[in-house]
Each structure stands twice: as structure tokens, then as C-alpha cells.
Amino acid sequence: MRFHFALTLQALWTGVCQAAVQHYPAAWGHYDVCKSQVYSDEGLTWDYMACQPEAADMTQYLKVTLDPPNITCGDPPETYCALENPYMCNNECDATTEELAHPPELMFDIEGRNPTTFWQSTSWKKYPKALLVNITLSWNKTIELTDDIILTFESGRPEQMVLEKSLDYGRSWQPYQFYATDCLDAFTMEPKTVQDLSQDTLLDIICTEDYSRGYVWKYDKTVRFEIKDRFALFAGPRLHNMASLYGQLDTTKNLRDFFTITDLRIRLLRPATGATTVDENNLSRYFYAISDIKVQGRCKCNLHANSCVYDKEKLSCECEHNTTGPDCGRCKRNYQGRAWSAGSYLPIPKGTANICEYTQTHTTDMLSN
Numbered sequence: 005m006r007f008h009f010a011l012t013l014q015a016l017w018t019g020v021c022q023a024a025v026q027h028y029p030a031a032w033g034h035y036d037v038c039k040s041q042v043y044s045d046e047g048l049t050w051d052y053m054a055c056q057p058e059a060a061d062m063t064q065y066l067k068v069t070l071d072p073p074n075i076t077c078g079d080p081p082e083t084y085c086a087l088e089n090p091y092m093c094n095n096e097c098d099a100t101t102e103e104l105a106h107p108p109e110l111m112f113d114i115e116g117r118n119p120t121t122f123w124q125s126t127s128w129k130k131y132p133k134a135l136l137v138n139i140t141l142s143w144n145k146t147i148e149l150t151d152d153i154i155l156t157f158e159s160g161r162p163e164q165m166v167l168e169k170s171l172d173y174g175r176s177w178q179p180y181q182f183y184a185t186d187c188l189d190a191f192t193m194e195p196k197t198v199q200d201l202s203q204d205t206l207l208d209i210i211c212t213e214d215y216s217r218g219y220v221w222k223y224d225k226t227v228r229f230e231i232k233d234r235f236a237l238f239a240g241p242r243l244h245n246m247a248s249l250y251g252q253l254d255t256t257k258n259l260r261d262f263f264t265i266t267d268l269r270i271r272l273l274r275p276a277t278g279a280t281t282v283d284e285n286n287l288s289r290y291f292y293a294i295s296d297i298k299v300q301g302r303c304k305c306n307l308h309a310n311s312c313v314y315d316k317e318k319l320s321c322e323c324e325h326n327t328t329g330p331d332c333g334r335c336k337r338n339y340q341g342r343a344w345s346a347g348s349y350l351p352i353p354k355g356t357a358n359i360c361e362y363t364q365t366h367t368t369d370m371l372s373n
């Protein structure tokens with residue numbers, strides 16, 4: 005189990021390398037080595053560099069919580085009708101039968117199978133009371149997002165939802181993005197898209213209508229939170245200038261924190277109805293169903309580790325540079341010769357390790373060291 009993550013990274017890295025040739029020619033793959041041995045005047049010594057783990061599929065390491073807890077369909081069994089055709093009612097959910105159950109795990113299994121596997125909520129039988137569901141994804145570890153968050157809905161995308169993030173293990177939450185068919189009506193916000201953002205407004209929280217509109221949901225099932233488009237504001241449209249992005253991340257804490265999370269929360273506020281009015285005689289047409297959630301990222305290790313292990317259901321950085329802690333956030337005992345500091349992406353391309361130094365209190369310590 006302990007080596008599972010490292011192995012996954014290895015496999016992923018091979019894949020990324022192949023893709024990298026096309027998409028990230030200049031900068032990708034930097035910061036993957038924490039130290040190397042070099043010959044100097046004093047003989048063989050270590051040369052330390054800023055380093056970080058490779059990006060990976062983070063959905064393998066999360067814990068999912070639904071609120072309300074009994075919102076998953078199938079207990080008692082229920083039959084659903086198709087949103088576009090109220091007379092097509094052959095979608096059966098029964099939690100006690102494996103083939104007919106739709107538990108939350110099915111949002112994170114490997115897709116590409118036919119038929120798709122998905123989590124499904126109970127139907128909107130309490131209309132007009134809102135059908136509210138919170139889906140919380142917790143890592144119990146700080147994570148840096150490296151790619152778009154992508155949710156795939158199997159029965160129409162919600163007409164209103166909010167994606168939220170936490171940086172303190174779920175104690176406090178901030179919105180990441182609002183989604184609605186009508187942003188003004190739902191959230192009294194002007195509709196915007198990620199293309200409206202600039203370097204100066206990158207941290208603005210927007211409401212978008214891009215992923216909610218349209219009855220042609222069969223062809224457009226995804227809801228995104230666009231990480232790469234935001235990266236591109238600094239790194240260029242094809243992310244060819246990652247050095248520029250890394251430079252910005254290094255000097256702007258708010259920007260770095262924007263892409264850092266410990267938890268995500270998807271707040272589903274109103275399901276797809278495909279119309280302006282709700283068909284009160286056929287409420288089993290309205291529900292949420294999610295087949296896939298993608299979250300790509302890496303463990304935040306403060307540029308002091310290039311690998312992250314998953315052990316006893318917990319991620320932690322394998323700290324170098326005489327640092328320790330789950331995020332390599334402090335100096336090891338006896339290595340407090342100067343204050344802890346995160347590694348730096350600068351100067352490009354190898355950065356600065358900012359290692360913790362041995363505490364030299366006595367001459368004997370110096371000799372024994």
C-alpha cells in the first residue's frame with residue numbers, strides 16, 4: 005500500500021512524459037530532483053534543489069461525504085423517468101441489488117466502460133422544497149491543483165450549483181465558482197466566463213452560465229472549473245511558459261493559495277429541469293446523477309519533497325532538505341540552524357532548496373558532524 009502511490013506516479017510520469025513532449029516542451033519535469041551529489045573543492049557533497057511531486061489523479065486518495073447522508077437513491081427502491089421523456093421510466097435504483105445500486109464510489113471508478121457507472125440522488129419528490137445535496141471530497145492533506153476539475157453529469161447538468169474549497173480541512177469554506185442557467189436570478193451575479201479574466205482579476209470568483217444551459221445535455225455533460233485557463237494567463241495559451249507561472253506563484257502567496265486545497269465541496273442546489281416550469285405530476289424526472297469526477301493535483305510539500313506516499317489512508321510528503329511534517333512545513337529536530345522557509349521556484353530552472361541547517365551549539369557537535 006505504501007508504495008502504491010510512488011508506483012502510480014511512475015506510471016503516470018511515463019504517460020506525462022509522452023504527452024509532455026507536445027504540450028510542455030520547456031518547463032515540465034523541472035523540480036523533480038531534490039538533491040544530487042557533486043564534486044567540489046571539499047570532495048563529494050550534496051547539491052540541493054527545490055523539488056515537488058509529479059501531478060497525479062487525486063481521486064484515488066480522497067474520502068467522500070454526502071449531506072444529507074441518506075440522499076443516495078435506492079433505499080427504498082425508486083423508478084425514475086427520463087428528463088426529456090416523462091413516459092420513458094425504466095431507470096430503476098435499488099441499493100440492495102448491485103446492478104441497480106448507485107453508490108458514491110461510482111463517481112471515482114475508472115470510466116470508459118459501457119454502460120457508465122454513476123452515483124444518483126433520490127428524486128425531487130419534495131418539490132417545491134429545494135433538492136439540496138453537498139458532496140464533500142476530503143484529502144486530509146494540502147493539495148495543489150494542476151489541471152481542470154471536471155464533473156460529468158449523466159442526467160442533465162444542474163441548473164444551480166456552487167463549487168467550494170477549503171484550505172483548513174473543512175473548518176471554513178470559500179466559493180471557487182458559481183454555476184447557473186441564470187446567474188443574475190440565482191446568485192445576483194453578472195454572468196462571466198473564464199475568458200473574461202485577466203492577470204489582475206484571476207482570483208475573482210465568477211458565476212458562469214457555460215455549463216448549465218441547454219437541453220441538449222446528451223452531448224454536453226461536463227461541468228468544469230478551469231485551472232489551465234487560469235494558468236494560461238501567466239504561462240501562455242499552450243502553457244509553454246511555465247517558468248513565468250512558477251515565478252508568479254513564488255512571489256504571490258494569494259495566487260499559490262488559490263490553487264491549494266484540502267477539501268472540495270460540490271453544492272447541488274437545483275437539478276436540471278429542461279424547462280422553465282417543473283412537471284409536478286412527474287417529479288421522478290428530476291434528480292442528480294454524476295458518473296465521474298476528475299481532480300488532478302500534487303501533494304503540497306513546500307518544494308521540499310519529490311514524492312508523496314499514501315499510507316494508512318493518509319497522504320504525506322517524503323520530506324528532504326532536513327524538513328519534516330505532512331507538508332514538510334518545519335525543520336527537523338537539531339536542524340534549526342536558521343528559520344524554516346519553503347523552497348523557491350526561483351531562480352528558474354532549478355530553484356532554491358532553502359534547506360534546514362544543522363544547529364551548531366557546541367564545538368563537539370561540529371566535530372561529530
Ligand SMILES: [Ca+2]
Nearest residue numbers: 110121122295
Ligand atoms: Ca463512474
